[in-house]
């Protein structure tokens with residue numbers, strides 16, 4: 260069973276981990292979703308923006324955290340740098356799925372909305388976004404689950420969270436410590452995945 | 466508004482194709498112009514120019530003597546009842562919400578909208594109690610087409626643009642809806658443009674028939690004159706009777 264001396268720290272680090280993920284996801288959605296909508300209107304921006312998000316995804320996470328440390332303002336040691344990196348990772352699935360969801364709306368539906376005299380805004384909020392919602396949500400779901408995993412690496416640059424256990428466990432060859440970090444992280448991922456699948460089922464009734 | 470529509474030297478080019486070639490047409494208030502032509506002859510393209518979904522590459526399209534490029538397009542479109550060829554009902558709206566769309570955009574009070582929606586569903590032969598709360602995917606193709614017609618009529622537009630609205634209907638329902646269309650036209654004197662590739666339907670509904678062939682206007686005639694036309698394309702159509 261879990262040694263009692265670990266319990267309190269587990270609770271604290273899980274809390275830190277959740278905050279790290281929530282803050283990163285909030286920023287990633289706040290940036291990625293409007294950018295994704297913008298990309299549906301400005302085809303010329305698609306290649307550069309998606310390219311940027313794609314490149315971010317291909318950088319190994321440990322390396323990205325490392326790269327950010329020397330950068331002024333957004334870098335350094337600590338939570339802020341960790342959040343910047345996590346946001347950069349979460350951006351692509353949100354951006355891509357927002358774009359794909361809206362572009363995937365049946366062109367006859369879009370055309371009839373325009374022909375009925377809907378304004379651009381009405382088309383977006385009453386037709387495109389409701390129909391794209393399942394796809395957009397799937398993007399947020401993938402981003403969240405990945406971020407929960409990637410956030411364990413934040414500990415390497417002093418970002419805290421469940422990664423603290425894992426890095427300490429690796430350094431001291433202590434499996435209990437590694438598991439104390441890995442198991443709650445896995446449970447968090449499963450929990451959020453389940454939560455999202457429940458929301459998705461509610462959203463896609465029609 | 467007293468609706469007159471006019472195509473003035475309209476050309477439309479896309480992807481190196483001349484889809485409409487110097488089209489000249491005038492439609493006066495209360496008339497029904499049928500656009501007849503085979504697949505790809507440019508009927509849908511011509512129709513989309515009347516509510517500003519497309520603009521001519523050359524020439525002008527005028528609604529009420531004003532070029533579509535000078536109209537407030539939102540206003541223009543809300544005053545036109547349009548049935549698009551693919552129907553295009555909103556899959557996430559119920560049948561009731563679909564039909565209510567334009568009245569709602571125009572800010573009608575809810576009880577007026579509700580009454581109007583029921584009246585229209587009745588008119589197109591869909592029992593409101595049974596269909597109001599269904600979603601489009603729960604309807605047959607022909608039923609969806611009828612909802613499309615109801616949606617176009619909802620806000621009492623002066624001008625109707627129908628793009629093969631009865632294509633997916635069985636012959637009996639088709640004639641029923643044609644009758645309703647004629648009654649509606651005679652009662653409300655609505656100006657309409659009706660696209661079809663069925664000569665029988667064209668002869669029945671049109672006060673005038675415009676035959677398009679490869680983007681050119683081949684024949685413009687009343688139904689009585691049209692049956693006597695001697696051009697090859699007109700003969701080809703008449704031979705299907």
Ligand SMILES: Nc1ncnc2c1ncn2[C@@H]1O[C@H](COP(=O)(O)OP(=O)(O)OP(=O)(O)O)[C@@H](O)[C@H]1O
Pocket residue numbers: 479480482484502503504505506507508509510511550662
């Ligand atoms: N976006 C486009 N790009 C290239 N060609 C197009 C485009 N839209 C239409 N066309 C061409 O224009 C021609 C006329 O098309 P249109 O849709 O007006 O035909 P239609 O008379 O309505 O045919 P149908 O009876 O099959 O609906 C066709 O040959 C079509 O291939």
Ligand SMILES: [Mg+2]
Pocket residue numbers: 508509510550628
């Ligand atoms: Mg067509």
